[in-house]
Amino acid sequence: MKRILVVDDAGFMRASLKMMLERNGHQVVGEAENGLVAVTKYKEIRPDIVTMDITMPVCDGIKAVKMIKEFDPDAKVIMISSMGQECFVRDAILAGAKGFIVKPFKEDYVIQAIEKL
Template identity: 60%
Template sequence: MAKILVVDDAAFMRMQLTDILQKGGHEVIGQAENGKDAIEKYMQLKPDIVTMDITMPVMEGIDAVKGIKQFDPDAKVIMCSAMGQQHMVVSAIQAGARDFVVKPFQPDRVLDAIGKIV
């Protein structure tokens, strides 16, 4: 079981992802709606894994990954992107993300990505 921080600007996506993760036996210890909030919550909660949306207001997901990695070089982040954002996924991996899942979420793919990292 992993302790996970779910980051997405859309409440519906956070709820959907939380549901998938909890049904998969993981614990969602926090949620954030933008990259700035994600960095602050990461420092407070110290999750095992972060699921990070790429496109968000205030601070983009890729910048948030860089910020989290400065605080914790061993941070494990899985990027979540909508179809057609593959070029951004490459930037996210270069910033230190370990994997990515595409929206709409496929529960098996999400849990597989978490399983590879835990």
């Protein structure tokens, strides 16, 4: 069982990911609606894994990954991007993300990506 922080500006997407993860034996220990909240919660909760949306208000996912990796170089972050945002994937990996998931995603792919870490 992994302890996971779910970060996405869309509440329905956080709820969907939470249901998938919990149905497969993982624990969602926190949620954040933007990158700044994600960094704060990461520092408080110290989850095993973070799922991070790329496009969010206030602070995008790539900036948030950089801040989290500065705080904890061993942090495990999986980026989530919408179709058409593939150009951001390279930036996310360079920022320290360990993988990526493209929306719309299938449950088995999400669980596979989580369990690889």
